[in-house]
Amino acid sequence: MGMPMKIQEAVPEQYLTFMLGGEVFAIGILSVREIIEYGQLTEVPRMPPSIRGVINLRGAVVPVIDLSSRFGRTPAGIGRRTCIVIIEVMGEHDGEPHTQVVGCMVDAVNEVLDIAASEIEPPPSFGARIRADFIRGMGKMGGKFVIILNADRVLAVDEMADLAVSSVGVE
Secondary structure (H helix, E strand, C coil): CCCHHHHHHHCCEEEEEEEECCEEEEEEHHHEEEEEECCCCECCCCCCCCEEEEEEECCEEEEEEEHHHHCCCCCCCCCCCCEEEEEEEEEEECCEEEEEEEEEEECEEEEEEEECHHHEECCCCCCCCCCHHHEEEEEEECCEEEEEECHHHHCCHHHHHHHHHHHHCCC
């Protein structure tokens, strides 16, 4: 009875894995709402480059983020398997926590994997080609590493909007 924590730690978490620029990334399945095919994007003027546009998801306006561009790489091309992963993230609005639904453009969705906490290494302090705060950890998957993203940081739309405002400047 005295050790329920150990059992909890042994339960692997599930992650959705997807391809982006030839690399495998993963995101915790609990924040993934659905996966839809790419299309019907409305471009919004003066948005940061990492926001490709918005989609209408059952009446809600959802921003679609180009993860490749968000990582400071060339914007993602649209391929046959390009899709949009709909993710719920915790954000802040006027200092209040709130959930926000965001779409992520990915090259292809792979599979849902179980990755035990013991199989997750801390993010590398060097060599990663994306911001360290975007990476929750490196999951070991059959001898290879999969980059587990910190969805709340990667998809902080407020931060991207702030960047857009600062890059547009005052008119």
